[in-house]
Amino acid sequence: MHQFWWVNHKKTAADELAGGYIWSPKKEASGARSQFYDNLRRMIPGDRIVSYANGTIKAIGLVTDFSMAMPKPTEFGRRGVDWDNDGWLVPIKWQTNQKTIRPRDFLEQLSPLLPRKYSPLQAKNGHGNQKAYLSEISSEIFDLVSKKIGEPDLLMNEEIESTSDLLEKATKILEEEILLDSSLSLTARKQLILARRGQGIFRKNVFLLEKECRCTGAKYQSLLIAGHIKPWIQCKTSLERLDGNNGLMLTPTIDRLFDKGLISFESSGKILVSKTIPADQLLKLGAKTDNPRPFSERQSSYLTHHRENVFRG
């Protein structure tokens, strides 16, 4: 069920280990897509990861939340100057090894296990592959690394946590900026903060357009959540944060699936489902649309953002 990953941090290793995450730009500097960057979108909570930089493995980690669209971490400073500002972040709970190990010291065991395509290391000499930021590896490689570290995988005992500290921190910073923004009226500031929780004017605006949950048909108002289509934290303007066209009334379960990018919608109202979620589980979670209702043009433009930046396909 879990997947296993290998990150080649290079010069941002210290920032990413201290910050509890991995981050990559969405695309190469040339604008081309990269499998090694797209892999961040494939990670799911509970996955395990090996941290590699400068020839050594100093930590292993547990993926604690789904990837989210995030600008380049400011702490990268000059180290991140080559990368686009627009990227993916995945929160990781790192566990620093008591013993630093070098893959080149056990290359004869490691090489036969390396994937033929998108390998993190070169099988013949154990050097990190250029451009291979995040690679999928087999459980055998992860087990081998754990054994070399010489201690059991303590992370195995951790349960996944359902909210991410990093997202909370970013939210708090943005909320403080809004509260101190003297270009906005006090009422506007209050409504923008309320909007994040699906409350106030935003909720009212959404309710004018959406009376029931798109997936379940539930209409019990006090249970429904007014969630943003383009996430509140990614909105660029106050208008986007308060726009009723940028919201859906969903049951808490469906809201969470939509928020985590496990489902999305086409403009026709057709539901899109991520491959990361097993079909039988999806049915149990109630995510289906028997009666797809087309979205308006303004709703559709927010949905385009959701499909490209939140939905994980």
Next chain:
Amino acid sequence: MHQFWWVNHKKTAADELAGGYIWSPKKEASGARSQFYDNLRRMIPGDRIVSYANGTIKAIGLVTDFSMAMPKPTEFGRRGVDWDNDGWLVPIKWQTNQKTIRPRDFLEQLSPLLPRKYSPLQAKNGHGNQKAYLSEISSEIFDLVSKKIGEPDLLMNEEIESTSDLLEKATKILEEEILLDSSLSLTARKQLILARRGQGIFRKNVFLLEKECRCTGAKYQSLLIAGHIKPWIQCKTSLERLDGNNGLMLTPTIDRLFDKGLISFESSGKILVSKTIPADQLLKLGAKTDNPRPFSERQSSYLTHHRENVFRG
């Protein structure tokens, strides 16, 4: 769909209007049940309420959340000395009238509309009925009062908000108490805070006993919420807050129904459903148990607390 209510505040009027709530003890000083106190359990978000004290109506209000078990507000001080500490609180968004009105000034219109049983006022003289703290009234009475105030019911335009400021405030105070409690280790304090969000050791403890959602059968771990049976804020000890027997793994929608007391469980595993929720909506929200699994003895004792203090029957 909405219900209408009339509160006779008496000496706590100022506290309740300023605080944004109504509060009553669960029982009479004699230990007897009271319909006027039980009525707080019947309120649902979106209901309207008339505020009456000392012969005048100074405000009307909107019910913004379900009732919750709460100790007597400390601001009552000496004014609340006759009441038991154990009570119900319902969050209200009050709107103070521009014009104070007196029911006795339009008694000839009001009297015929008053209910025969559990009336807030005496039909013959307009005096408040002794013991009638919270009474259900007809929409006609509410409309009459709104008309007398001489302004449209502004509250009608408000949408219900999904979380309660009051509960958040109480939670924050309790969290701060825990963080400063030097009788607990730092780790214990951290785990108690994490437990409120269904994280950390508490989640691990629950997962050892409960692998899937009791109502939907969903097993997709990263979507399930580890919620308390006896609410975190009502727990008396650290043990209760971290006890895996005091938790269920539920989908976000079912967790919310359980948390708001709209569903509960018998020890046999049979689901109990509140009359406040329409049957067709319940089905759409996915709340059913095809395969009731009996609870253990320790789980059952927490469920008894839930049925008596959270479930609204």
